[in-house]
Amino acid sequence: MISSIAELIADRIGTMPASERRAAQTLIASYPMIGLKTVAEFSAAAGVSSPTILRFVARLGFQNYPEFQSSLQDELAAQLQSPATRTLNPPSPGGGTVSPMLEATLDNMRETFRHLSDKQLADIAARLADRRGKTFLIGGRFTDPLARYMAAHLAIIQPDVFHLAGQESMWRDRLIDMGKRDVLVIFDIRRYQDSLVRFAEKAHQRGVQIVLFTDQWLSPIARFARHVIAGRTAVPSAWDSSAALFVVAETLIGAVTRQLEAKGAKRIREMESLR
Amino acid sequence: MISSIAELIADRIGTMPASERRAAQTLIASYPMIGLKTVAEFSAAAGVSSPTILRFVARLGFQNYPEFQSSLQDELAAQLQSPATRTLNPPSPGGGTVSPMLEATLDNMRETFRHLSDKQLADIAARLADRRGKTFLIGGRFTDPLARYMAAHLAIIQPDVFHLAGQESMWRDRLIDMGKRDVLVIFDIRRYQDSLVRFAEKAHQRGVQIVLFTDQWLSPIARFARHVIAGRTAVPSAWDSSAALFVVAETLIGAVTRQLEAKGAKRIREMESLR
DNA sequence: GGAGCGCTGTATCGTATGTTACGTATTTTG
DNA sequence: CAAAATACGTAACATACGATACAGCGCTCC
Structure with missing residues (x-):
C-alpha cells in the first residue's frame, strides 16, 4: 500500500x-x-x-x-x-471506544488553539466586555446549548445579555433592538442552517458586530462576521464534536470576566450577596 | 516580535x-x-x-x-x-491567558478519562441504548446546556428522549411518567442545586436509574445514582470548567450511536431521509 | 565498428497566472 | 446633506510558467 x-x-x-x-x-x-x-x-x-x-x-x-x-x-x-498521525501511531490497541475519541478531541483542541492568537481572543473578549451595547447569543441545532452555556455565564457578570431561543420568527422580532454597538455571537457548524445565515445577514445589515463560532470549513456566516473562530470538529464518531468550540467559549468567558474584574468587581460582588 | x-x-x-x-x-x-x-x-x-x-x-x-x-x-x-517548534503561538510566557487555560483543560480531560473505564462507559451507553424505557435529561444552572446538547443528539437516534426544561414545578409533574425502566441523566456541579437534589431523590424513590455527571467532589445526588461520572473542573479562571464533562457526554453519544447502529440503523436512515 | 534506441537539453509555443487600470458602490467627513 | 475618500470588483494586460517538438549525444547490441 x-x-x-x-x-x-x-x-x-x-x-x-x-x-x-x-x-x-x-x-x-x-x-x-x-x-x-x-x-x-x-x-x-x-x-x-x-x-x-x-x-x-x-x-x-x-x-x-x-x-x-x-x-x-x-x-x-x-x-x-493531525499532529498525532505524524508519528505514525498505531490507533490504540484493543479498539476501545474511549481512547481514540479522547485523543482526537485533544488534538482538535490543540489544533484549534494553534490557529487562535492571544490577541484575537483578547480582542473578542474586549468587545464582549464593552458595555455600551447589548450581547445576543444564538446557535444552531446542536450548538445552541453552547450559546446557552455562554449566555448563562455572561449574563451574570454583565447586564444586557440575551440568548435567542425559540422559533425563527421570535429572533427576527429581536432584530429591531439590535444596532451598531451590539454584538451577536453565533454558533454554526455543519450542516449550516439557512435560518441562521439569513438572520446573520439581516443583523449584519443593521451594523451588528458578529462573532462567529464555526468549524474549520467556515459557515457562510463568516462573510458577515467581524470575528471568526474556527474549531476542529472531526472525531471518530458519527457526529461532529463541538468540544473544541466549547473550550474556546469557556476561555472567552474567563477572559471577559477578568477584564470586567479589572474594571471593577462591584457587580460581581453584588451578585454574590444576592444569592 | x-x-x-x-x-x-x-x-x-x-x-x-x-x-x-x-x-x-x-x-x-x-x-x-x-x-x-x-x-x-x-x-x-x-x-x-x-x-x-x-x-x-x-x-x-x-x-x-x-x-x-x-x-x-x-x-x-x-x-x-523541527516538530518541536511547531507551536504556532509561542507558549506565551507570563501573562498569556490562553495557554494555561488550555493546558489545564487538557489535563482535566486526561485525568477524567483516567478514572473512567471503557467498561463503565460501555455499561452506561448500553443503558441509554436500551429502548424499553424513556430517557430524561436535566442539568443545573450552568450545566443544563450540556443536558440539552446530549438530548439534542440522543433524540435523533432514538425515541422517547426528553429534556426537562423550565421551572422546578414543571419537572416534578413529569415524575409521574417515570418508572423503573427509565433513565434520568443529571448534570450537577458545584454549587450543587437543592432543587436538583430533591428531584433526584424523588426520581430515585420511583426506581428511576440515575446517571450523574458531576465534579470531582461529587454532588450529593451521587447517593442515588446508579452511575457516577466525576469530571475535573479546576481551571485558572473565575469559573469552573465543564469541558471534561462535555467530552464525556460526546463520547457517550458516540458510543450509544454505535450500539444502535449495530442493532439496526433503520431509524437513523429514516431520519436522514426526512431532512 | 555501425545502426538503432533511449536519454537529455535547447528552443519555441500556448496559456494560466499574477498584475494593473478604471469605474462603481459604499462609507466617512465636514 | 453634499462631497471626498476609501473599498471593491470587472476587465484588459503582460509575463512567467508549464508543455512540447526536435536535435544532439551516448550507450547498447548486433
Whole structure:
C-alpha cells in the first residue's frame, strides 16, 4: 500500500534514468518543499533541465505538474491537521471506544488553539466586555446549548445579555433592538442552517458586530462576521464534536470576566450577596 | 516580535477592510495551505475577488504574491524540520491567558478519562441504548446546556428522549411518567442545586436509574445514582470548567450511536431521509 | 565498428497566472 | 446633506510558467 508520494518515489526510483533519479533524490532530500516551487527552481536545484522534471513527474503517474503539486499539498495538509498521525501511531490497541475519541478531541483542541492568537481572543473578549451595547447569543441545532452555556455565564457578570431561543420568527422580532454597538455571537457548524445565515445577514445589515463560532470549513456566516473562530470538529464518531468550540467559549468567558474584574468587581460582588 | 505570517495577520487584521479580513480569516482557518494555491483559488475560497487577495498580501508587506508564497513555504519548511517548534503561538510566557487555560483543560480531560473505564462507559451507553424505557435529561444552572446538547443528539437516534426544561414545578409533574425502566441523566456541579437534589431523590424513590455527571467532589445526588461520572473542573479562571464533562457526554453519544447502529440503523436512515 | 534506441537539453509555443487600470458602490467627513 | 475618500470588483494586460517538438549525444547490441 502506497500512501505518500515519498513512498511512490522510493518504489520507482530504481526504474528511472539517471537525470530523473537526480530529480527524485533532490526532492527526497528536502521533501516536499522543492516540489512546491516552480519547475524552473526544481530543475535548477536538481541540476537538470525543466523537461526532465516534467518527465519525472509524469513517470510518477501525474498528468501534469500542477496535479503533482496539489497532491503534495494535500499530503502536507493532512500532516499538519493531525499532529498525532505524524508519528505514525498505531490507533490504540484493543479498539476501545474511549481512547481514540479522547485523543482526537485533544488534538482538535490543540489544533484549534494553534490557529487562535492571544490577541484575537483578547480582542473578542474586549468587545464582549464593552458595555455600551447589548450581547445576543444564538446557535444552531446542536450548538445552541453552547450559546446557552455562554449566555448563562455572561449574563451574570454583565447586564444586557440575551440568548435567542425559540422559533425563527421570535429572533427576527429581536432584530429591531439590535444596532451598531451590539454584538451577536453565533454558533454554526455543519450542516449550516439557512435560518441562521439569513438572520446573520439581516443583523449584519443593521451594523451588528458578529462573532462567529464555526468549524474549520467556515459557515457562510463568516462573510458577515467581524470575528471568526474556527474549531476542529472531526472525531471518530458519527457526529461532529463541538468540544473544541466549547473550550474556546469557556476561555472567552474567563477572559471577559477578568477584564470586567479589572474594571471593577462591584457587580460581581453584588451578585454574590444576592444569592 | 513577529516571527510568522500568522502572527503578522493577527496583528494587523484589526486595521483591514472587510473583504481583506475575510481573506485573512480564510487563510488562518486552513493555515497555511490556501496561501500556497493560486490567487484565483484563494479568492474563490474567501469569496472575494483576486485583487482583494493581492491587496491583502500587499498590506502584509509583500511586494507580490510569489514573494508571499515563498515566505509561507519557508515557514512551513522550518516547521517540518523541527516538530518541536511547531507551536504556532509561542507558549506565551507570563501573562498569556490562553495557554494555561488550555493546558489545564487538557489535563482535566486526561485525568477524567483516567478514572473512567471503557467498561463503565460501555455499561452506561448500553443503558441509554436500551429502548424499553424513556430517557430524561436535566442539568443545573450552568450545566443544563450540556443536558440539552446530549438530548439534542440522543433524540435523533432514538425515541422517547426528553429534556426537562423550565421551572422546578414543571419537572416534578413529569415524575409521574417515570418508572423503573427509565433513565434520568443529571448534570450537577458545584454549587450543587437543592432543587436538583430533591428531584433526584424523588426520581430515585420511583426506581428511576440515575446517571450523574458531576465534579470531582461529587454532588450529593451521587447517593442515588446508579452511575457516577466525576469530571475535573479546576481551571485558572473565575469559573469552573465543564469541558471534561462535555467530552464525556460526546463520547457517550458516540458510543450509544454505535450500539444502535449495530442493532439496526433503520431509524437513523429514516431520519436522514426526512431532512 | 555501425545502426538503432533511449536519454537529455535547447528552443519555441500556448496559456494560466499574477498584475494593473478604471469605474462603481459604499462609507466617512465636514 | 453634499462631497471626498476609501473599498471593491470587472476587465484588459503582460509575463512567467508549464508543455512540447526536435536535435544532439551516448550507450547498447548486433
